[in-house]
Amino acid sequence: MEKISLYKPFQSTSALTYIEEVLEHGKLASGGKFSISCKNWFLKNYQSDSVYLTSSCTDALEMAALLADLKQDDEVILPSYTFVSTANAFLLRGCKLIFADSLHSSPNIGWETILPLVTVKTKLIVVMHYAGISVDMDPLKTFARDKGILLVEDAAQAIGARYKGKYLGTISDIGAISFHSTKMISCGEGGCCIINNPEMKQRAELVFEKGTNRLAFQRNEVSKYEWVDLGSSYGMSELQAALLFSQLEYLESLRAHHITIWNLYQSLLRELQTHEKLILPEVPDFAEVNGTHFFIVLKSSDVRMQLKNFLNANGVDSSFHYLALHRSPYYGNRNHQNLPNADRFESCLLRLPIHHEVNENNVLQICGLIYAFFQKTHE
Ligand SMILES: Cc1ncc(COP(=O)(O)O)c(C=O)c1O
Known part of the structure; x- marks a missing residue:
């Protein structure tokens, strides 16, 4: 597949x-x-x-x-x-x-x-x-x-x-x-x-x-x-x-599709947030999103790596995102700031598939895998 x-x-x-x-x-x-x-x-x-x-x-x-x-x-x-x-x-x-x-x-x-x-x-x-x-x-x-x-x-x-x-x-x-x-x-x-x-x-x-x-x-x-x-x-x-x-020319239809997928992830994964397994993106009232990326935040980098590997073994790509710049090899030695939230997003944020070909069945499958992962490994 x-x-x-x-x-x-x-x-x-x-x-x-x-x-x-x-x-x-x-x-x-x-x-x-x-x-x-x-x-x-x-x-x-x-x-x-x-x-x-x-x-x-x-x-x-x-x-x-x-x-x-x-x-x-x-x-x-x-x-x-x-x-x-x-x-x-x-x-x-x-x-x-x-x-x-x-x-x-x-x-x-x-x-x-x-x-x-x-x-x-x-x-x-x-x-x-x-x-x-x-x-x-x-x-x-x-x-x-x-x-x-x-x-x-x-x-x-x-x-x-x-x-x-x-x-x-x-x-x-x-x-x-x-x-x-x-x-x-x-x-x-x-x-x-x-x-x-x-x-x-x-x-x-x-x-x-x-x-x-x-x-x-x-x-x-x-x-x-x-x-x-x-x-x-x-x-x-x-x-x-x-x-x-x-x-x-296709921006509005692409955006509408991304938002449908984004909202489906949000609603299907909400229960896991309620049980403090993960955190979903927070959208303040002033923001209208484009649904470009969908991400979840896990409790630790270990959980993130295990989930990433589990999704990968089941045919689903996922990825972390930025490495915090204040500790980068190039600028880290000029900077001694302590930025715990940036560190946490570096270690714990995981992006899930979202693009024009991702459909509702894909999201059901991906979310089903995420539930299965938590049932198996983190009850
Ligand atoms: C936040 C942010 N700024 C700037 C860039 C640079 O964009 P570009 O690759 O078009 O130069 C990127 C690239 O993905 C980005 O994520």
Whole structure:
């Protein structure tokens, strides 16, 4: 029997037609018809007027770090329980990283874990919306605005998810989304950078275009294009954009399917939570999820490993997620913070299969296995 995989990239029927169109047309670099279509999709659906398609979410975060104009002594507060790009993008600018702990009830960082870390040197706070579940943004936004601190959303996993009705990535100064092939909407490697701070919009197009005013030149606003700022080559190629556009058209139906699967996991596993065998994702009232990942939190790393092995032996893929960055081989010796919640999510969180091909029978089977595991081994 075929294994139930953790994730599987979605492919739409229009993908090949769009890619062939790009190849026939011959314009393969960024800024062509499909780049414009994707951008327009975001402008319309995300109600934003400043969106850049990048070749990864890492690129989008690096754009954010450049736009923040970080200096050597500046401090950036960020989650420890996140992907390494959240940290690298800012560290590349030479600032100091201060890791915030996850909340007790969620892998996300929050007001409670951020506030004690703020100093006069804090220049920027990065939040990451784990599994597309929103961080509580309003208190952070008010605080950051009052203190003159910039706020960035790593919304890598958050396409289509919202906070109080607003799409994640559009709430802070800058938002970054990923279209890596592990994501619900993907084009292999890809991302986008959403600029919400009006004071950053003009500079963003220079940073995006290798520090040149090439976009102004294309609009006939200048007679030649020159090197005018610091920047890099961030644009998504037209081939990626064609693939991305073929998927964006399906966002709502994909999201609806993921949420059906997510809700079924939640309801079938609730009894195990009641009996304190595991913890289910908590979704605060302000958050509308996209169902991109489903995860459970076990009591210990041993139980997690045993369950993972048991599922694997029964044809079900599962996986842990991030390794806490504050103890990483690269940054751990520069950091002596104690972040127990990040450590716990590193050791005890297990992701279960969720993608466009996972159906209700699969979830019944997976949950049945999880019940059987606890009956056999942990009564
Ligand atoms: C939280 C987070 N931030 C950033 C990234 C980087 O995304 P990309 O692979 O598109 O650069 C990832 C990748 O999965 C991620 O999980």
